[in-house]
Structure formats: C-alpha cells, structure tokens
Amino acid sequence: MLKRAGGGGVAIVALVAVVLAGGLAYLFLASEDMGADPTDRAQVARGEVVYAQHCARCHGARLEGQPNWRERLANGRLPSPPHDSSGHTWHHADGQLFELTKHGVAPFAPEGYESDMPAYDGTLVDREIWDVLAFIKSAWPPEIRARQARLNQ
Numbered sequence: 624m625l626k627r628a629g630g631g632g633v634a635i636v637a638l639v640a641v642v643l644a645g646g647l648a649y650l651f652l653a654s655e656d657m658g659a660d661p662t663d664r665a666q667v668a669r670g671e672v673v674y675a676q677h678c679a680r681c682h683g684a685r686l687e688g689q690p691n692w693r694e695r696l697a698n699g700r701l702p703s704p705p706h707d708s709s710g711h712t713w714h715h716a717d718g719q720l721f722e723l724t725k726h727g728v729a730p731f732a733p734e735g736y737e738s739d740m741p742a743y744d745g746t747l748v749d750r751e752i753w754d755v756l757a758f759i760k761s762a763w764p765p766e767i768r769a770r771q772a773r774l775n776q
Contacts, residue, residue: 659717659750659756661768670758673751677743682706684733686762700737706759708767716774724752 660666675684681703688705695701700744704710712720725729725743743752760768 645765657753659720659760661754661757661760661763663757666754666757667761669751670756670761674755674758677747678706678755680741686710686759698737700739703739706762708763709758712759713763713767713771714774716771718775720756721749721752724755725749728741 631687659670662703674682683703683705686705688707688710689702692702692704692710704712715723723740724747725742725744728736728738728740729742732738747755760771763771
C-alpha cells in the first residue's frame with residue numbers, strides 16, 4: 624500500500640500533468656512557427672532521416688531532383704525539381720515551403736494544374752516538415768542561404 628505523503632503527492636501529480644500537457648501540445652499542436660534552422664545539427668539530422676523516407680524517391684538522395692525537371696513529361700506534369708542550390712526551392716520563404724509540403728501544390732497552383740507532389744498533412748507532423756526543410760537548407764552554400772533568409776524577413 625502507498626502511504627499518503629501529504630501535499631507533496633499532489634504537487635508531483637500536478638507537475639507530471641503539466642509536463643505531459645506540454646509534451647502533447649508540442650507533438651500535436653506544433654505549428655509552422657517552429658522554423659527550419661539549417662545550423663541546428665539535431666534538426667538537420669532528423670530532417671535527413673525523414674527526407675530519405677519520404678522525399679528522396681522523387682527529389683533525389685542528394686537533393687538533385689529528376690532529370691530535365693523543367694521539361695514537361697508526356698502526361699503534362701513536371702518532374703520533381705532539385706532542392707539543392709541548382710533548383711528554385713531557395714526562391715521561396717520558409718512559410719511557403721512549409722505550406723507546399725504540408726498541403727501539396729494544388730491549393731497554390733492555377734485551377735487544373737496537376738502535380739505529383741503529394742500533401743504530407745496526415746503523413747508528417749509539422750515538426751517533421753520543418754526538420755526536412757532544415758536538412759534541405761543545410762545543403763545550400765552560405766550565399767544562397769543568405770538570399771533565402773532575406774525572404775523570411
């Protein structure tokens with residue numbers, strides 16, 4: 624049997640509840656405000672794993688994209704672009720990249736535009752999307768990172 628410890632037991636239960644609530648809020652309510660920091664080694668490492676699992680098949684293991692990514696395929700769709708500095712990913716602010724990854728291209732493209740880019744909402748949590756973006760940005764040279772960072776201001 625447990626002995627009653629007075630008010631200390633209540634305080635511990637309250638502390639555990641606060642910690643659990645904070646953890647759940649982080650996991651389930653995390654928003655795009657989290658950000659992608661290409662200098663955060665832990666975030667980049669997590670992003671590399673998620674990228675390998677969900678993105679590399681189309682965008683290349685080394686962020687190189689598919690060949691001739693600016694030329695339409697027979698089905699009228701464009702191949703997957705590179706995410707290295709040769710592509711156009713860095714021409715977009717972090718918020719735009721987050722939204723495109725989470726919701727896919729359809730909400731942002733002209734009506735009738737078709738893309739093979741899936742929406743990752745429901746597949747990846749927000750933190751994982753930010754981690755992937757941090758990984759992608761970590762591969763850019765400093766001058767490209769600086770140019771893209773200006774878009775975030």
